[in-house]
Amino acid sequence: MEGKVIIFPVESDTAHVRVTPMMKAKSFSAVTVCLRFFSDYNKEQAPFSLSVPTHADGFVFIRGNGRYRLYIKDRGVVFHGLPTPLNRWNSVCVTWESATGLAQFWVNGVPSARKAIWPGQSIAGTPIIMLGQDQDTYGGRFDKHDAFYGHVTDIHMWDNVLSPEEIWPYMRCVVPRPGNVVNWNNLDYANHGYVVVERKQYNFCR
Template sequence: MMKLAILFLMVSSCYAVPNDMSGKVIIFPAETNTAHVKVTPAVEKIFFSVTVCLRFFSDYNKEQAPFSISTPSHADGFVFFRGDGRYRLYIGDKGVIFNGLPTGLNEWNSVCVTWDSGNGLAQFWVNGKPSAKKALQAGASIAGTPSIMLGQDQDAYAGGFDVHDAFYGHVTDVHMWDNVLSPAEIENYMKCVISRPGNVVDWKNLEYTKHGYVIVEPNQINICP
């Protein structure tokens, strides 16, 4: 009976099932090059604009990637790093650095990242504070079947993990849209009000699989005041 139970857990962790993750967090409790969560997008299309929002909690100031998208043609299709007092965003394997944003340790940080191919402008919002808008990959797109992951940077399509880039902490309220959210919508997200769920990734209807040492449990740390 015990062997059957273990087999069931192993099989169930390998298949994506939609889940309402409201009030839950995904915890990456150790630095590894294996632990990650693979997210199945609700739609597959060519993306010409993107907004990704999430909240993270970590006491580690190294540069780490809580969210990444790779495509068959670009390992860094869309990935952002936080750490060393700055944020970095890569799209189509090209990146830009954002300075002067909150990188609080041992507290929840609410992050939204926007990118618009039409004008090539990218921007971070962290805990309600917007960054300067910076040029990145004007006229480009995120094309091909996306591999969306939490907890690891993908140095190859759907793999190529490096422990030095692994996220080490808690993640929650992950949403992705195929458009640039308005400042009012982003400000609402910062206040824990979701004006409209992500139409690509929706935390309340998240299809995902866990791999490696990953824990999902109810959140026990206050997120929004």
């Protein structure tokens, strides 16, 4: 998938990409997810969702209406004051660790405040990872009002918290260490519904 983008060209409750994680069964005590997205729609939408059997919103982030939300094990926390520009590429990383419960967003190089969610807990069970939809049940039941409508690329997931020194290069389109759970350059995936995969039309990295 290197050099390619996934396009969700319509708002729907069917279009999604199911990603096979490199770890089949796992208990996550820390997570970092990074991706780049482009959209002209300011509604709340979920470009990435991870579900486990006991929690539909195992690890989900939603962007829209001038804010970012993170859901872990069906509990959510809201992050305000981050960049939310339309019609441009945005680089986003979100981190969480069980030891402290602290979660944080980075958007276009701007870090959020760190906020607590589920300290001392883990995300346990075989994960189902989807792009473009928020899973309301384990692996299904989509609502088009949560659907992502735009382009995504460069998606990586790790089972640890990346340091700021590792996140900064990603903000500049450099991935010094590919994800060990999801690796964009070696992605095992299946498209469902109206989804288009094509090469990047221009170099948006600066």
